[in-house]
Amino acid sequence: MITLSGFVSQLLEIILALALAPLLTGWVNQWRAWLQNRSAPSLLQPYRVLHKLFNKESVVAESASPIFRIAPYIVFGCMTLVCAIAPTLSTDLPLAPAADTIALVGLFALARVFISLAAMDIGTSFGTLGARREMLIGFLAEPALLMVLFSASLITQSTSLANIVETLAHQPFAIYPSLVVAGVAFTFVALAENARVPVDNPATHLELTMIHEALILEYSGRHLALIEWAAALKLFAYSCIGLALFFPWGIAGAGTPLAMLVAMPVLLAKLAIGGVLLALIETINAKMRLFRVPEFLATAFLLAVIALLVHVLLGA
């Protein structure tokens, strides 16, 4: 049954995600600049970039097939659904039964497959290079993410994200060893999937080192704007999922719509701290050689499996 409060909280979450995601990216960029002793762009710079890109004409290669032109929309749609089912403000989400954690991983995979196909569509060397690398990162990151989510599922006996967060938020404060290990694995996976240093430098201009950027080399105009926005949404979603799984306090439960008023500043505070930590990780680490990335992700995968085993052995 869809209650009014459920509908409102769902709509609010989607709008909040769409509105705040570029802000999070801007915050991370600001802190990265300050930590590197540079003067930072404005906090609202990503919005200006999106506005500029939407105004520009979209230049498409002559040899492009329709996949190239529809992929940005599909990726954007997938990321919107991800943000809709990730409990940011409240666990009262009517859309939550439609997609659980396994479907969440499937959504990320769908977006990845489409963007890789779009990169291969033009048939340039960098596009296919980026596609190959993105699928490599994905093939190792996706099972690691799934196993992290499984650890949480095993503890809460549910695979629905809203249910997991609800259960974890209302339990007395306890440190679950499996969740600690899973949290480390989740950080590794989040760094890899969102194209952050040490896996991929989002601000690089050297094509041979690009992974995510190489996929979107051919895009311009509104297509590029949608992809950038989708990338910001992905980072927002990963941050919110991480916060919801490992620091769930403050998220409004089902049937308490006014608690969202408290949940909002709590979320902003948590995201701010998370953004600073992300910028710190990016500044301290150097980007890895591409051939080391499978090792990095395999470490994340093994940590996630260890988290599962810790849960099975210790029951916590």
Place this chain on the structure above:
Amino acid sequence: MTVGSEPGTYRQWVDQAIADGAVLPFGGFTAATVARSVGIWLAAPGESNMEPCAASRCELVSGLGIGTIHAVTDDEVFVLTHLDWILVLVGGWLGLGLLGIAALRHTDFVARVLFPVGAAIALGLAAIALSALFDDPETAVLPLGLPNLPFHLRLDGLSAYFLLVIGAASAGISVFAAGYFRQGEGTPPGLLCLEYHVFLASMALVVLADDAYSFMVMWETMALSSFFLVTANHRVPAIRQAGFLYLLVAHIGAIAILLCFGVLQANTGDYSFANMRAQSLSPLWASAAFLLATFGFGAKAGILPLHVWLPEAHPAAPSPVSALMSGVMLKTAIYGILRISFDLLNVQLWWWGALLLALGLATALFGVVLSTVQTDMKRLLAYSSIENIGLLFVGIGLGVLFNAYDMHSLSALALTAALYHVISHAFFKSLLFLGTGSVLHATGERSLGKLGGLMRRMPWVGWLVLIGVLASSGLPPLSGFVAEWLLLQSFLFTTELPNSFLNMLVPVVAAAIALIAALAGYAMVKFFGVIFLGQPREPKLAEAQDASLLERAGLIWLASGCVVLGLFPVPLISAIDRVTQLLIGTGIASTVRNNGWLLLAPTTLERASYSPLIFLAVTCLAVLLAVLLVHRLYHGRVRFAPPWDCGYPAQTARMQDTAEGFGQPIRQIFEPFIRMHRELPSPFDEKPVYHVSIEDHFWHWLYLPVARTTERFARLVGRLQQGRIAIYLLYSFLTLLVLLLVVVAK
């Protein structure tokens, strides 16, 4: 007379209709006579489909549902059951084959008339099987076979489900084949028609067989007819080799299956399945039967290490045959495993499940890693089939494991996942193989290194194969994802197993499954991207023609199957529930139905749920809103220009990634799995040649040593043949002496 919509067997509805005195003037007396004669022929003496009836007038009630014609003449009532209709349809297939022989070289007649009729028969078969799934089991005894060993046939839930898979998938393949067989395939088209329809008929009869004799006869017919289909282009030596290897492994498997039936009949001499069900074997003999069945059916399915024939035979066969073999024939092996483990063997041991799990996992990992490094598009799909068969064995293994610990509802969940994957794989793998058939006919190329950019020349094939690629990668909201979702859900329950060792092992297995699914996506992106996207790597690709109308129809049928099975999982789970009820005694359909048709929730709604329709609706809504808002608030202008590629001026088609290059990261990570030989040119070659061959380790570890040992042993025995008649006379004399001594000693 209204066709009732309430549940209940079809026979009850027919009886009620007769009691109501309903008459439909459908065909009249002629049809009644025909039905009566067919009914008499099919009912062998001793096994009667006839029931006495009180009515005395000649009424003909036509079953508009699925196939029971109820003819009342005098005071006998003939009921043609689902099984009778299925036998009629299978006979129709054989008739089509004979017509094909009569029109041996008339390609147009065979292709445009016979194959579409075969597709219609397949569709009818699927419909009847679907109806039979919700009905009671039916048996029949055919007056074929040896004098005291007639063919026993039985149509129960498991057979009906696999008949549904066979009928539905082969309908699309037959329609495609109607448009495909237009050029010389090395065999006269009429002969191909015969072999093809005998293949289909034997597969249908394999799943219907109720005793070991008819099972083995049909199994062998299936193997032989598919051998002839694989070697359709028999003038090419490589294809003959592939066919011979296939036949060899198939027969090794058949021997194991025969031995398994020998163990199952437990010295009673009665080889019917009903007798085997009644036997209770000791754990030792039951395990022996199970191991033999795993070996035998595993050889047909393509389990490690008996998989070597798959990557040879599937590329060698014409594409519709590859689709049929990969999408449908491999499932008969799954049927065999299910029939023997759950139906004929009364109890299961836990380590059987663990063995199937381990075998399936190894097979799946091996298959998917090798599929990512292939450079031939059909070999890539063949290895992908090996991977999917591995996943099926994992699901069945979990089912056996849970059943051994009496966790029946969880076993039903695992089996439901496996059975869902059966039908889903049948559709998307057939679609992919048929797509490669279209590409092969359009370009003449099988190697991935010579294709590319076909999306613009062949949009129909491209878009439909994209659906197959997305389904094969297990992406929501298509059918591959539902099966994977159910399988992963059943893994989440395994922590409740009493055995702590298994409890620890299973999260590792779940992680491996996730890894395999991700790698499958990698292989599929490579497959689609290298063939259909990018720039054409050969100039002749510019003349590629799109698929013909019949080919498109077949592809559309299979693609819509992938979509429908992905968006509407609940009705299919109700159907699969009948099979799990038969095999285990319970099913998940009641809990699933409780949660409505929109959501798939196998246990409780809070525990796990997935709604593909809402998923698709929300994503499409987001996409539409994005399109509308962007075009309204900003603009939708597009300018076409040459590709940017970071400003590099000279771009050729050779600059994009090759298939080999795309697989290079996987090759580097999984180096021990792959045996690769490369010949690199030196800088001083006048005509540099680059040669790479990727081989299977098992060929060198297992098959070549076995072949060498066999040859050595045979040569040893061959020393008996000295070639001189004096020696042979000496043999006869010595044998006579020995026999006389034996007789005297007695």
